[in-house]
Amino acid sequence: MHVTRVGSLPNALDAAIVPPMKKLHGAVALLVASCTGFLVACGSTSTSGAGTSVVVDAGSAADAAPTITTTSWYANGKPFVDRYCRSCHGGAGPGTGDFTSYENVSALAQPILAAVTSGRMPPGASDPKCRDYANSDRRFVSDADRESFAKWVAEGTPKGEPKGEAEVPPIDETIASPDLVVKAAAAYAPTFSNPNEPGNEYRCFAIKPGLTGNKFITSMGPVLDKKSMIHHIVAYRIAEPNLPAAGKNFPAEGWSCIDMVNAGINPSNPFQGDGMIVAWAPGTGAFKFPEGTGLSLKSTDAVVLQIHYFQSGKEPAGTKDHTGFAFKFADSVQTPLLIAPVGKTNFRIPAGDASYSYSGSFGPLPVSLKIYGTMPHMHVLGTGYELSVTNGSNPSTCVAKSDHYEFGNQVTYFFKEPVQVPAGAKVDFRCTWDNSAANPNQFNSPPVDVSYGERTDQEMCYAFTILAL
Numbered sequence: 001m002h003v004t005r006v007g008s009l010p011n012a013l014d015a016a017i018v019p020p021m022k023k024l025h026g027a028v029a030l031l032v033a034s035c036t037g038f039l040v041a042c043g044s045t046s047t048s049g050a051g052t053s054v055v056v057d058a059g060s061a062a063d064a065a066p067t068i069t070t071t072s073w074y075a076n077g078k079p080f081v082d083r084y085c086r087s088c089h090g091g092a093g094p095g096t097g098d099f100t101s102y103e104n105v106s107a108l109a110q111p112i113l114a115a116v117t118s119g120r121m122p123p124g125a126s127d128p129k130c131r132d133y134a135n136s137d138r139r140f141v142s143d144a145d146r147e148s149f150a151k152w153v154a155e156g157t158p159k160g161e162p163k164g165e166a167e168v169p170p171i172d173e174t175i176a177s178p179d180l181v182v183k184a185a186a187a188y189a190p191t192f193s194n195p196n197e198p199g200n201e202y203r204c205f206a207i208k209p210g211l212t213g214n215k216f217i218t219s220m221g222p223v224l225d226k227k228s229m230i231h232h233i234v235a236y237r238i239a240e241p242n243l244p245a246a247g248k249n250f251p252a253e254g255w256s257c258i259d260m261v262n263a264g265i266n267p268s269n270p271f272q273g274d275g276m277i278v279a280w281a282p283g284t285g286a287f288k289f290p291e292g293t294g295l296s297l298k299s300t301d302a303v304v305l306q307i308h309y310f311q312s313g314k315e316p317a318g319t320k321d322h323t324g325f326a327f328k329f330a331d332s333v334q335t336p337l338l339i340a341p342v343g344k345t346n347f348r349i350p351a352g353d354a355s356y357s358y359s360g361s362f363g364p365l366p367v368s369l370k371i372y373g374t375m376p377h378m379h380v381l382g383t384g385y386e387l388s389v390t391n392g393s394n395p396s397t398c399v400a401k402s403d404h405y406e407f408g409n410q411v412t413y414f415f416k417e418p419v420q421v422p423a424g425a426k427v428d429f430r431c432t433w434d435n436s437a438a439n440p441n442q443f444n445s446p447p448v449d450v451s452y453g454e455r456t457d458q459e460m461c462y463a464f465t466i467l468a469l
């Protein structure tokens with residue numbers, strides 16, 4: 001283990017916070033103690049090279065030749081956590097721990113690195129090499145960035161000095177001057193009392209937007225209250241008479257709704273006036289549809305927000321949240337957007353199969369279309385998916401793909417460039433599940449065959465796809 005003698009221990013505060021959390025070698029602890037006692041002496045060994053500092057190998061302190069660290073918090077640590085982790089681990093988010101200070105990240109460097117190298121974090125997302133989408137550069141750690149962070153950890157997380165490194169800006173979640181913010185009539189305190197979902201609660205709130213006429217949504221974004229409790233938000237539109245019984249009278253405290261039908265949506269029938277608007281999770285950001293396009297919201301529609309609350313431990317029990325969703329409208333658009341569920345229901349996932357894939361296709365399509373984005377959706381056994389377009393004998397075009405699907409991180413991917421689908425092409429999909437006993441999300445012991453259904457212990461295979469004809 002290496003410890004930085006210069007830069008990372010500028011004052012007694014670092015020494016007080018860091019040692020109890022790091023498993024410090026005895027010799028290192030001694031070095032820390034002496035450095036805090038003799039700051040001037042420690043500081044005087046500073047080298048003047050750009051971003052470098054002298055370190056001593058504490059494991060063999062007697063014969064240690066000083067080695068040069070080439071990394072620093074400012075160049076290797078902070079930009080990494082700001083880029084990939086801050087949307088959830090920024091103190092206010094749902095992620096465990098606050099990764100905004102040098103002290104915290106330095107103390108947690110090993111578990112942070114382990115979560116990244118194992119692929120657990122950041123949570124699974126569509127591969128931007130398949131098709132690039134908004135904020136993709138924040139959802140997939142590049143090899144270069146992972147290596148740079150790992151090097152900083154290997155060098156003992158030296159703090160170093162800022163050298164004018166560019167700040168990684170936070171992801172913009174809000175939209176400016178919205179026309180409408182939908183929120184429950186009152187703040188709600190999740191109880192996390194469902195024994196089947198420890199630490200999680202899926203709550204639906206129906207809201208009457210009170211629009212004066214039919215509108216088109218042109219941009220939207222969440223209005224977050226207790227961000228640490230929000231794992232994801234799904235917004236639906238639904239004609240008032242079709243609201244599920246529990247939501248009929250727009251109860252301020254909402255209703256329990258992990259299933260889509262319970263939330264008020266018929267997943268196979270989104271063209272009938274009822275349909276999804278968006279699935280949002282930290283890092284998705286606010287979204288603007290391309291110029292001249294928009295999603296319909298009728299004056300007779302209610303909006304349902306399904307909020308997945310998560311007990312991150314950052315808020316005391318009983319904390320109330322009043323999160324909503326903001327929209328900007330146009331009265332008319334050239335190209336109305338539609339949301340189509342690409343997927344089918346006639347699958348049966350064999351008990352015990354750790355990697356069962358089901359695929360199908362739609363087409364040849366009678367018309368051409370443009371695909372603007374998609375939200376892949378399976379339940380808890382889902383592990384991977386692929387959506388692609390094939391036109392004749394041409395190689396197929398990847399639309400969305402992941403080998404690391406997570407039920408807890410469902411996101412709408414808004415593509416940087418729409419996918420042009422010519423008439424005659426077909427749209428192919430694949431879903432992959434792990435129905436083995438080893439899957440930590442497994443409901444059944446022993447596993448049983450699982451088929452299509454609304455319940456979380458049944459499965460789905462849809463990509464809710466935003467398109468225009």
Ligand code: HEC
Pocket residue numbers: 081084085086087088089094095096111112113115116120121122123141281282283408409
């Ligand atoms: C989209 C939100 C999100 C992002 C982005 C995210 N995390 Fe997490 N992270 C969570 C949540 C939520 C938890 C709590 C446990 C869970 O749900 O898996 C968590 C838990 C963790 C844990 C503790 C549990 C474990 O698996 O080790 C570590 C460490 C961690 N995250 C590291 C990171 C790092 C490092 C990054 C950035 C490279 C990152 N996370 C990005 C949401 C996120």
